[in-house]
Amino acid sequence: MPKTNTVVTRFAPSPTGFLHIGGVRTALFAYYWARKNNGTFILRIEDTDKEREVAGSIEQIQNSLRWFGVTWDYGPNTPSENFGSCIQSERLETYKKYADTLIEKGLAYPDPYTEGEVTAFRDNAIAEKRPFLYRNHRPKTFGVWDGSRPLRLKVPEIKRYTWQDEVRGELTAGEEMVDDFILIKADGYPTYNFAHIVDDLEMGVTHVMRGEEFISSMPKFLSLYDALEVEYPKFVTLPPILGPDGKKKLSKRDGSKDALEYDADGYLPSALRNFLSLIGWNPGDDRELFFDEQELIEAFSLSGIQKSGGAFNEDKLRWMNKEHIATTLSDHEKLAYVLSGVPDTIKLLPQYSEDRVGKMYPTILERIHNKLEIKEAMETGEYDWAFTSPEVSAELIKWKNDESAATARPRLEHTQKLLQNADFSTPETIKASLWAYAEQVGKGEVLWPLRVSLTGRERSPDPFTVAHILGKEETLLRIQTACDKI
């Protein structure tokens, strides 16, 4: 649905693989800005390099965006009545049209050199330690372009360019960066430099949002806008997302993996969205937790975008994910979340049942930040007590104030007696049945041996929670087993 066209933004990835984290952030910002202004958001596929194209990545990119809740008004499967397809390889006629216009104006010409000759020019310039400029070799007269050779732009004016960036203010570039770049390659496909500008124009894009790596190419873009005699859109330069070291750009190793891998690791889309939005942008106040997409859209502003790059802080992402799990998931969803993190090996344990997991998921969620940590805790045996009778050592049952484990036996037996008549419906009701006794005799004296009898472990959830998870029968049995041992 076309909206009020005050703002049109786009996300324009090339289908050369999965969508990485940096790309997601760019998409998110462009999407927020469009939605905030009741504008239009376009997903455009820049597939003009057939060599690098990876099959299936268009689907993959769309799936990733959908996972984040990003929706687009026009995209690969939703063409526009006005400008048609959002896939560049299907728009070759359009680029041709613009190329012809430039040729007519005398502002585009076929490159008369072979690739080898141009390379030789370049190597020569490098050897002489001076910047290579194709325009120094520009032919005196232009031949007729038959499509078999690259078509180059004749830059309308060689000058120092100055332009406004919505984030960084006034930016400049020297005339060394102004050169006769290629508009259409010998294979008939346009270059990024040409295609993206033609498309932005055709699609009515008002805000071009992209990473800072494009700043140095701006003279190219501006000279083309000038050659076409069109208005510049607004430029919004986004800072890079850096690796944890805060220097290099985020690499695969430290988080720039497929956005969907985070799903597998148990990161909630809302948490990752929240986290990524806060790298290179902030709402201007102390708010950090944005559980809802709408809040983010409302808070978003161009003035909150940062100039400098931000590191990917996985600790903060983990914290944020925990917060999102706690506040955005229903009880049912929390249980499903934990269940999906239980390794198969655990499911083989004799007392394993979903019912038991259903009683213990809150205590598990209290201790983890993502699904990976559930798996890890389970695999290291942290929760084995819940699914199999523990091996209880008498040594461990001994409370620090006791002389030996046997000292605890009468207390355990009394505890067992109290629990026989206890209400096991919640940890609190179990606690109620034991609390008076524990306070009278000593909490550590009663609760430590009980907890160890039930779990066999030095560290575990509190005994009331454990007893509730195990149920009355199993609880009493385990206490008996422990008593028999000491």
Added chain:
RNA sequence: GGUCCCAUCGUCUAACGGUUAGGACAUCAGGUUUUCAUCCUGGAAAUCGGGGUUCGAUUCCCCGUGGGAUCACCA
């Protein structure tokens, strides 16, 4: 190397000439607690350096320094 960009606690960041430089994650200490976890309280922790401009610079300007980007028939 040329051109360009950036610079506040370890990290993400607030401050848009006047603040004891604030918040969050991480970290440390204390408290609650039978242990772990949770939770609560508190602490330590930053304006890259040097010059200007100004009554007054985190903030404006210049020079350094450091980091980054870019110089393709890739995007």
